[in-house]
Structures are given as C-alpha cells and as structure tokens.
Amino acid sequence: LIQTFEKNNDATIRNLEAWSLETGQQVYKINLTGAILFVQINTDNSKMLVATNDQYLRIFNLQTGHEIFKIKNQWSDAQKEVTITPDFKEVISIYKGNNLIVWDLEMGKVKATFTTDNPLACYTVSPDGKTIVAAEIFGKLHFLTLEDKE
Structure with missing residues (x-):
C-alpha cells in the first residue's frame, strides 16, 4: 500500500488514500476532520497512526483503513x-x-x-x-x- 494526501481548497491535507502497488487501484480513502500533521506506520505494516490538528490521534488498520481507536490528545x-x-x-x-x-x-x-x-x-x-x-x-x-x- 502507498498513501497519498488530498488537499482541499484551503490547502490543508484532510484525506488519506491507500493504493495497491500491485493493481494500481485505490484500496480505500479516509476523510478526516482535521488537517493531517503526520502519518506513521508500524514496523509490521499492520497499523497506521494519524495525528490531526483537531487534536486527535487515530490508529487505523493499514490493510482495511478501519479506525481501531482514537484519542483526544x-x-x-x-x-x-x-x-x-x-x-x-x-x-x-x-x-x-x-x-x-x-x-x-x-x-x-x-x-x-x-x-x-x-x-x-x-x-x-x-x-x-x-x-x-x-x-x-x-x-x-x-x-x-x-x-x-x-
């Protein structure tokens, strides 16, 4: 999987997209409420951590894009x-x-x-x-x- 970021009109990044390197198809898209500060993937490629400026820290299943949990930071x-x-x-x-x-x-x-x-x-x-x-x-x-x- 690779991720791309989509910018909206105010030039803040609020969406994550995951693409398959094998097929070239989009696997999923995640729409977030805040602008993305950073994204990090764990070493076994199973989880993705996303921090946003609305003070949320979210953990996603990297393969499916489903949110595992979020915490207000x-x-x-x-x-x-x-x-x-x-x-x-x-x-x-x-x-x-x-x-x-x-x-x-x-x-x-x-x-x-x-x-x-x-x-x-x-x-x-x-x-x-x-x-x-x-x-x-x-x-x-x-x-x-x-x-x-x-």
Missing part, C-alpha cells in the same frame, strides 16, 4: 511535534510548553507525564524506545526511562 495546534516509540506502543507529545506526555497506544490513555521548570525546546527517543532525552530551552537535559509496570 493534549497538544496545541502550534505544537506539532509528536513522536511514536519504535515499538509503536507509546506516543510522546509536548503539552503547554513544559509537559511531556507519554500515551499508551494499546490502552488509549496517558501513561506518564513529566513536567519541567522551563519550556521544552525538543526531545528525542532512543532507538530501543526505552529512553527519552528532553531539553529545556535554557539547556537543562532530562534523561527519562520508560518502564512497563509488571
């Missing part, structure tokens, strides 16, 4: 940085400048929140998905470890 329209962990289990976003939110994608709920003294400038996730490094605007670094409760 806590990012502002100005904050477009949203990251998914390599194992496709958590999504990380910044909320109101100095809150780092970790979402559990299987449960559709907030897993953890980390609040800093100053606004966050950026963050990154390690390749193994276990460590988040977050930087405040004045240079202070935070090394956070994602752990599963057992």
Whole structure:
C-alpha cells in the first residue's frame, strides 16, 4: 500500500488514500476532520497512526483503513511535534510548553507525564524506545526511562 494526501481548497491535507502497488487501484480513502500533521506506520505494516490538528490521534488498520481507536490528545495546534516509540506502543507529545506526555497506544490513555521548570525546546527517543532525552530551552537535559509496570 502507498498513501497519498488530498488537499482541499484551503490547502490543508484532510484525506488519506491507500493504493495497491500491485493493481494500481485505490484500496480505500479516509476523510478526516482535521488537517493531517503526520502519518506513521508500524514496523509490521499492520497499523497506521494519524495525528490531526483537531487534536486527535487515530490508529487505523493499514490493510482495511478501519479506525481501531482514537484519542483526544493534549497538544496545541502550534505544537506539532509528536513522536511514536519504535515499538509503536507509546506516543510522546509536548503539552503547554513544559509537559511531556507519554500515551499508551494499546490502552488509549496517558501513561506518564513529566513536567519541567522551563519550556521544552525538543526531545528525542532512543532507538530501543526505552529512553527519552528532553531539553529545556535554557539547556537543562532530562534523561527519562520508560518502564512497563509488571
């Protein structure tokens, strides 16, 4: 499958199309209520994550286009940085400048929140998905470890 984005008159992307590489035919089209901020596909090509500026995070079955679930996220329209962990289990976003939110994608709920003294400038996730490094605007670094409760 490949995806294409369709722009409407106000130049925002609101629709996803999936096409078969074998047949050249459109497999499905997804009409969204908000403009698309990003699309990410998990490593086994079974799920697609779509974030939109109406603050929804949606998970779709990549083969069928059916929505598995959606959650109302806590990012502002100005904050477009949203990251998914390599194992496709958590999504990380910044909320109101100095809150780092970790979402559990299987449960559709907030897993953890980390609040800093100053606004966050950026963050990154390690390749193994276990460590988040977050930087405040004045240079202070935070090394956070994602752990599963057992």
